[in-house]
Amino acid sequence: MTEKEIQRLLIDVRRGNLPLGRALERLRRLPFEDLGFAKIDHHRSLRQGYAEVIYAPGKRPEQVVSVVRRMMRNEHNILITRGTRALYRRVKRVARSARFHELSGAISIRKNSKVVGKGLILVISAGTSDIPVAEEALVTAEVLGNRAESLYDVGVAGLHRLMGHQQKLSAARVIICVAGMEGALPSVVGGLVRVPVIAVPTSVGYGASMSGVAALLAMLNSCVSNVAVVNIDNGFGAGCLASVINRL
Amino acid sequence: MTEKEIQRLLIDVRRGNLPLGRALERLRRLPFEDLGFAKIDHHRSLRQGYAEVIYAPGKRPEQVVSVVRRMMRNEHNILITRGTRALYRRVKRVARSARFHELSGAISIRKNSKVVGKGLILVISAGTSDIPVAEEALVTAEVLGNRAESLYDVGVAGLHRLMGHQQKLSAARVIICVAGMEGALPSVVGGLVRVPVIAVPTSVGYGASMSGVAALLAMLNSCVSNVAVVNIDNGFGAGCLASVINRL
Amino acid sequence: MTEKEIQRLLIDVRRGNLPLGRALERLRRLPFEDLGFAKIDHHRSLRQGYAEVIYAPGKRPEQVVSVVRRMMRNEHNILITRGTRALYRRVKRVARSARFHELSGAISIRKNSKVVGKGLILVISAGTSDIPVAEEALVTAEVLGNRAESLYDVGVAGLHRLMGHQQKLSAARVIICVAGMEGALPSVVGGLVRVPVIAVPTSVGYGASMSGVAALLAMLNSCVSNVAVVNIDNGFGAGCLASVINRL
Amino acid sequence: MTEKEIQRLLIDVRRGNLPLGRALERLRRLPFEDLGFAKIDHHRSLRQGYAEVIYAPGKRPEQVVSVVRRMMRNEHNILITRGTRALYRRVKRVARSARFHELSGAISIRKNSKVVGKGLILVISAGTSDIPVAEEALVTAEVLGNRAESLYDVGVAGLHRLMGHQQKLSAARVIICVAGMEGALPSVVGGLVRVPVIAVPTSVGYGASMSGVAALLAMLNSCVSNVAVVNIDNGFGAGCLASVINRL
Amino acid sequence: MTEKEIQRLLIDVRRGNLPLGRALERLRRLPFEDLGFAKIDHHRSLRQGYAEVIYAPGKRPEQVVSVVRRMMRNEHNILITRGTRALYRRVKRVARSARFHELSGAISIRKNSKVVGKGLILVISAGTSDIPVAEEALVTAEVLGNRAESLYDVGVAGLHRLMGHQQKLSAARVIICVAGMEGALPSVVGGLVRVPVIAVPTSVGYGASMSGVAALLAMLNSCVSNVAVVNIDNGFGAGCLASVINRL
Amino acid sequence: MTEKEIQRLLIDVRRGNLPLGRALERLRRLPFEDLGFAKIDHHRSLRQGYAEVIYAPGKRPEQVVSVVRRMMRNEHNILITRGTRALYRRVKRVARSARFHELSGAISIRKNSKVVGKGLILVISAGTSDIPVAEEALVTAEVLGNRAESLYDVGVAGLHRLMGHQQKLSAARVIICVAGMEGALPSVVGGLVRVPVIAVPTSVGYGASMSGVAALLAMLNSCVSNVAVVNIDNGFGAGCLASVINRL
Amino acid sequence: MTEKEIQRLLIDVRRGNLPLGRALERLRRLPFEDLGFAKIDHHRSLRQGYAEVIYAPGKRPEQVVSVVRRMMRNEHNILITRGTRALYRRVKRVARSARFHELSGAISIRKNSKVVGKGLILVISAGTSDIPVAEEALVTAEVLGNRAESLYDVGVAGLHRLMGHQQKLSAARVIICVAGMEGALPSVVGGLVRVPVIAVPTSVGYGASMSGVAALLAMLNSCVSNVAVVNIDNGFGAGCLASVINRL
Amino acid sequence: MTEKEIQRLLIDVRRGNLPLGRALERLRRLPFEDLGFAKIDHHRSLRQGYAEVIYAPGKRPEQVVSVVRRMMRNEHNILITRGTRALYRRVKRVARSARFHELSGAISIRKNSKVVGKGLILVISAGTSDIPVAEEALVTAEVLGNRAESLYDVGVAGLHRLMGHQQKLSAARVIICVAGMEGALPSVVGGLVRVPVIAVPTSVGYGASMSGVAALLAMLNSCVSNVAVVNIDNGFGAGCLASVINRL
Secondary structure: OOHHHHHHHHHHHHOOOOOHHHHHHHHHOOOOEEOOOOEEOOHHHHHHOOOEEEEOOOOOHHHHHHHHHHHOOOOOOEEEEOOOHHHHHHHHHHOOOOEEEOOOOEEEEOOOOOOOOOOEEEEEEOOHHHHHHHHHHHHHHHHOOOEEEEEOOOOHHHHHHHHOOHHHHHHEEEEEEEEOOOOOHHHHHHHHOOOOEEEEEOOOOOHHHHHHHHHHHHHHOOOOOOEEEOOOOOHHHHHHHHHHHHHO | OOHHHHHHHHHHHHHOOOOHHHHHHHHHOOOOEEOOOOEEOOHHHHHHOOOEEEEOOOOOHHHHHHHHHHHOOOOOOEEEEOOOHHHHHHHHHHOOOOEEEOOOOEEEEOOOOOOOOOOEEEEEEOOHHHHHHHHHHHHHHHHOOOEEEEEOOOOHHHHHHHHOOHHHHHHOOEEEEEEOOOOOHHHHHHHHOOOOEEEEEOOOOOHHHHHHHHHHHHHHOOOOOOEEEOOOOOHHHHHHHHHHHHHO | OOHHHHHHHHHHHHOOOOOHHHHHHHHHOOOOEEOOOOEEOOHHHHHHOOOEEEEOOOOOHHHHHHHHHHHOOOOOOEEEEOOOHHHHHHHHHHOOOOEEEOOOOEEEEOOOOOOOOOOEEEEEEOOHHHHHHHHHHHHHHHHOOOEEEEEOOOOHHHHHHHHOOHHHHHHEEEEEEEEOOOOOHHHHHHHHOOOOEEEEEOOOOOHHHHHHHHHHHHHHOOOOOOEEEOOOOOHHHHHHHHHHHHHO | OOHHHHHHHHHHHHHOOOOHHHHHHHHHOOOOEEOOOOEEOOHHHHHHOOOEEEEOOOOOHHHHHHHHHHHOOOOOOEEEEOOOHHHHHHHHHHOOOOEEEOOOOEEEEOOOOOOOOOOEEEEEEOOHHHHHHHHHHHHHHHHOOOEEEEEOOOOHHHHHHHHOOHHHHHHOOEEEEEEOOOOOHHHHHHHHOOOOEEEEEOOOOOHHHHHHHHHHHHHHOOOOOOEEEOOOOOHHHHHHHHHHHHHO | OOHHHHHHHHHHHHOOOOOHHHHHHHHHOOOOEEOOOOEEOOHHHHHHOOOEEEEOOOOOHHHHHHHHHHHOOOOOOEEEEOOOHHHHHHHHHHOOOOEEEOOOOEEEEOOOOOOOOOOEEEEEEOOHHHHHHHHHHHHHHHHOOOEEEEEOOOOHHHHHHHHOOHHHHHHOOEEEEEEOOOOOHHHHHHHHOOOOEEEEEOOOOOHHHHHHHHHHHHHHOOOOOOEEEOOOOOHHHHHHHHHHHHHO | OOHHHHHHHHHHHHOOOOOHHHHHHHHHOOOOEEOOOOEEOOHHHHHHOOOEEEEOOOOOHHHHHHHHHHHOOOOOOEEEEOOOHHHHHHHHHHOOOOEEEOOOOEEEEOOOOOOOOOOEEEEEEOOHHHHHHHHHHHHHHHHOOOEEEEEOOOOHHHHHHHHOOHHHHHHOOEEEEEEOOOOOHHHHHHHHOOOOEEEEEOOOOOHHHHHHHHHHHHHHOOOOOOEEEOOOOOHHHHHHHHHHHHHO | OOHHHHHHHHHHHHHOOOOHHHHHHHHHOOOOEEOOOOEEOOHHHHHHOOOEEEEOOOOOHHHHHHHHHHHOOOOOOEEEEOOOHHHHHHHHHHOOOOEEEOOOOEEEEOOOOOOOOOOEEEEEEOOHHHHHHHHHHHHHHHHOOOEEEEEOOOOHHHHHHHHOOHHHHHHOOEEEEEEOOOOOHHHHHHHHOOOOEEEEEOOOOOHHHHHHHHHHHHHHOOOOOOEEEOOOOOHHHHHHHHHHHHHO | OOHHHHHHHHHHHHOOOOOHHHHHHHHHOOOOEEOOOOEEOOHHHHHHOOOEEEEOOOOOHHHHHHHHHHHOOOOOOEEEEOOOHHHHHHHHHHOOOOEEEOOOOEEEEOOOOOOOOOOEEEEEEOOHHHHHHHHHHHHHHHHOOOEEEEEOOOOHHHHHHHHOOHHHHHHEEEEEEEEOOOOOHHHHHHHHOOOOEEEEEOOOOOHHHHHHHHHHHHHHOOOOOOEEEOOOOOHHHHHHHHHHHHHO
16 A cells, blocks of 8 residues: 555545545555465565466465466466476466476466566576576566576586676676586676676585585575575576566 | 677787787786785776775785775775774775774775665664674675665564655665574565565574574575575675666 | 372371272372373373374374274363374264364364363464464364464565454464464564464475474574464464463 | 554544644654664553563663663663673663672663562573573563562472472463473473473583574474473573463 | 414414415404305304394395395394385295384394393383384394383373383383483483483474484483483384393 | 382371371472572482582582582582682692592592492593593593593504504493594494493584584494494593493 | 697687687687587596596486487497486497496496506495495496496494405505495595595485485594595595596 | 514414414504503504694693604604694794794694605685685695695686686696685586596685585585595695595
């Protein structure tokens, strides 16, 4: 509820157009709608410029479909993360334009293909096993209205592979850098560019990788200063934040 | 070395203006200067848009002063982080304009007060004990050429204190959110704004705070999607990244 | 064995009504009954005001059923936690009134619907994925003789959703606050009320959530002072403690 | 700001007694006062029934004294935690009635000795080294208007010491149970009573005690169900929560 | 190879009964036999007084059976730990007297029922879920030639259950104390007896039990001084050590 | 209170020699004496066969001296652990026979030099830095009435140093094995003997030794089965347990 | 790209044999080839002396086969790690000479059996459960052109088993030492030889082994100084490094 | 004791030149000498090719000096690690040629300057704060008879600094790579060379560096395969291992 609306409400109260009880109630009530198992927040996209997003794990297919059906009534893109092909088939029935992104399990429904981000979001991954997380970031950035490109398998063990793409690096306005194991890529990339780098540790690795904690710690300790970190495997979060930055 | 420079070099080689040996050497040599104990990297500010920065702990005062003296020859602002009043006094002798920021121990030398950041960077802290880290972020942002403001002691235990400043929140282009203990503030702030939020966990707390790990984990798990995290107590890093974003 | 009973025993000894051997034995023997694989403790409900509770995992269905059959002989409500629909069907045969609570897997058998708690226990959850744990707390509180209500999906990312229910918050005598990920909800709720808040971290999340440790640490570091914490996913324990407090 | 006050405000607006601008401002402004380094929140005691509390570490003596002087203007008790004898002497000058609690470093200023808690708060400690934390809990409970007693050095290695005090145990309405090392005491005490037990792990111990983490984990895993846990060494928090419960 | 045998060897060398080369070889060769995938060490029982033991997980049934067949040639009892009913059936074919201990998965083959331990080994468990580990300890102690008894489900939440068995406690020469969750039982038991207590943490629990780490830490921090600890779920190790002590 | 004493009490009650009130009180009262800051438990030595022990850290010298003075009235040996030379000098004034053990800081007062342990307790240390912990174990074993010897600096990096002492190893009835860093010594020693080995990890080491956690974990995972573990640096506990075993 | 090649390129530029654009491109482009899902790096074997290696987990069989087919065109040996028998059958169809190493799941394709390593690589394992990791190291070393032997099941609990093989130990030029549980073997082996020892912790164990972390920490704290450590279960890495050392 | 010596001993026995008792004793006795607080192992240098080394922390100056005096009698170089200038002055009195290495606190005494290592050992450090550890490695390598050079402050944030030294990199036979914070340098260096890289994590950093654990984990997870890791800050161990490899 904006300050303006409150002002209007107070004017209505003063003019006697609005009974006290209802004024009180409106001051308390904030805009959301109750589906029983989850409150959809239509205004969230207004407040935050996001598309609607559904995190699939732990939800039954019919729950997801029912939420999608409701969401289809307004104009936002829809993104379902960590879905399955089976879920995709059911969603497809209520949303013709749904697309399945196999590696990451993302399902995207684009009703609006306008590009609102100002520059290019580049998603870099260190190894081939990091691609599912990178793809989630890529799809998220696109659904949220950005131009996005990828650059995969350019880990620090073979610097020449990364170095061969310096033009791509310098073309980006925001970089998402996805890496598991020792998580060294964001430090190297951060040292080569002057744009923000969002580091995404992945759970790729074994033993002392501790399900991604090694990469996470490495990224938090990065010796460059244009890097910030999101949760392990959180490609979605990185895509969102990149989009928020890219709209500035 | 930019692509253009390499092109020029190749042209010189073709024209015979540049002997092979020297061309080879220039291709290999990259611009830095050796002080013995630390390589100053003048070109870093070109590449990354940063001022020169010295991390004081573990360096002897005369080392810091000698680096400062060298840096004074060019036009960048200088920032010394985690210094002491004693160090400040010595720096002051070679740099008249040096200022000491007591809570954070930062020493700033501004030779250039141009504002290059496009919007306001707002630094929020949860508790009074978080202020030293917040101040480091604030000073860093300013030294790097940004307008920056602070909003301290607005932790989630008293939401009304934060809510009373929503206009300030919405005026910011980038928000730095500093919190120790349970580290809940970035999630709350992130839900109220649509700009990037850089979360800085602090080591404030005791027992299960585990020197800031509790706050760090909380921030990495934030349920909002416009938040990224830097290292515990890393006010400097947050200020840098905010500045990089604010220049976009 | 109360002090009174010991006194009576000593009197009987003095009067010669009780042989020494039996007196000695009674002093040593405490009231319990041996089923072989688990000692049912009928007197526990007297001592602690609890219903009888069976923790299902690791027990075979026939073991559970046999314990339920024994418990049916006295007047307490019975609660089976973390059961399955299959177990429910078998329990139903010996306890007609059994009810299955699907999300949490709880099975409740109410033989006594008297309300003994003095006020309302409110169970709040941050996200939809936290509901199973919240439901376990809710059912537990009810089985133990309390009025209990729920308020789900009011996480700190959308404060307006929580704020829209301040009346519900202030109506509660005890609040159970269930949250995974960054576990910030108890701090926010604790700052809004003046009743005890029992925080339940959940294992909801991934990566740096570390199976609920992030939420647990956050809650232990809460900056409000009316919050205490129980084990990760321990909805049952929270319901019990809330009931103990609500009977005071 | 209570619902009633908002109603009154709206009535004033309707009657024209209150200009729009000021109404708007009052709706936005919440009651706090700015000292620069920390916002005192006079209304917190109203909202939460607490005395005013100052956490001393990291604050300079003059800061503490200046806050105390302000607080002396209203009627609440004041509690300074983790202070020193030196700090106490300075506080004493502005608050004659200040008392120093040596073991815990607490400084209490009682302006109001009314007992508002309904029953007895019993503070139990396992070993003599746990007493500082226990004392902090005890002083906190008293300053917040409760009758409180202590029972120290009754660890589980000598059960008879605890058993000799069962009457004291059953006299309590709330129990605070302080223990380091293996943190077993709350489980034993919780099994003997039917009132809420607030468990406080302490950092007493060495090696595998991991600064209190061993005791913390033990308490979180307690096999009794009337126990909840606060942060390591957080005697203050335990005292607050006990007081909140004791006022119910 | 004992000192005596070396002496005899040297005598043989001096007398010329043993060629140098073979003497050298015998000094180097130590008695073991190679099965390819595992070296059986017949002499281990001589050196350590143990029966032969096979740890089943990770071995194929035919491997286990082939080792058992070899072992059957000498006079020791045989113990297979963490087996399955299927494995038991195959072992039964080559060892008629094999017995299956269902809860722990142990398979015992007793060829020698002489009791060599001097006193009683008492195995105590805190909860019913700890019984599998306790049973492994019990069977191990018996197979190694000891009289052993059990006392299950006497956790500290209901002290009277433990107290009702003090005679059993004082009858034991060695006590094995098995507990998960908060692991408090060994401290309480250790305070009641004056014999060695071997504490076995179990992985019973969830959340902050961290797969038995909570119990392990608690036991290592025990405030009594007749307790030592073995690995989580290591009933076998506890049984062995108890046997070694009981033979002293 | 033994069963016999209770029987006698009941007889007295029956005979009318003991008034009810006093019988009740005696049943409730258990023998300890209150010094204010710590309950001395004279009967503990009866129940557990220990000398009286004072853990010095965190106690003021006058507290220690006052406890010592009281203890001097009965016949037990006294052990003060982790003291200082200064403390020793003060203790010496009230206990002429006090001895200071410099490396471990132990202070022993022997009033009774009878050997009650049946065999030799051998204390082995891996490195010279482990000697303080080893000495604490040695002194403890001696004060508790055992013959004890030491074997220092026989770490696994130079097996020949250990091997040169196999006779000493086989002479022991109980072995205490003290090691920091990788904590490998107990496994090697345990494989060479058939007596119980009490493993004591020390905090000797740096970096990945994690203050002794590396050694602790190694010992808990020992591949031999006559090893149990006590807390990091807990020489005292090892000495106690060794003594309890040696009296069997 | 070697220095020589750059020199030649510059010469071509000067002579006008190479247009600027192509020179620039060649300076930027480094030799790799894009398969879409993974960049094969033919030159890696040149730069690092390795065979080509494919890490199978997370790759679909057809992906592996397609990479193998490409690799078959050049002369290097090929190693697929952590494969399955099913994968082996498919690889076999395109690479007749493929061999399956069952315990480790390695698939080796040797096109070149020249021995390039200068000495013997000895792979030692502590227990039978460590053999899969040891075999991976062994196969890796062989595929990379080394003579390699194994010595299994020589853990420190039975030192005589290891001691019986001292000749084998002294024959090796590099030793790989594989151990789980307490990870003590590398320290013992390192003390017996004067060649480099590469320690490989394995995830063998349970409870406090923490999936190999106990062994890892032990090895990092080894008291001998010819030991370095690779990741848990990383037999492949150990084999590679041993090969690199053995070629020196 | 070598095989040859045993053979000679057996011959002496056969010839009757050596009485049985003394033969037995010699077989048991291994060559070391007892100083009371530490067994000097003169033969260690024979067996392992090391100089004698003293780890200073925890030893009193007179102990160190007394050990040095003994060591001076033979021909090895002596290295004292982690000493102080004060210790150096005392050592200097008994060993004229002692040199103090200020940053690392190493004290070296070279009696033998022969170079026995076959190639160059290159010590690389990421930041200036890592130099103390790097220097310890460098001095160790030199004392052990190797040519060693350093390359400091070439962290991955400024790749050009490292790239400008590729010739130095390719000149090395063994590389020691020292880095704190994110520990990324060994992965980058390992990808550029084909010699063994010994990675040394340092405790440089703060917050999520966790005293070097972040760097340690990163290095263990290195995506290149010519890297092995030693303990945090263990420059000495790296120098030793590099020397062992360099002598091959």
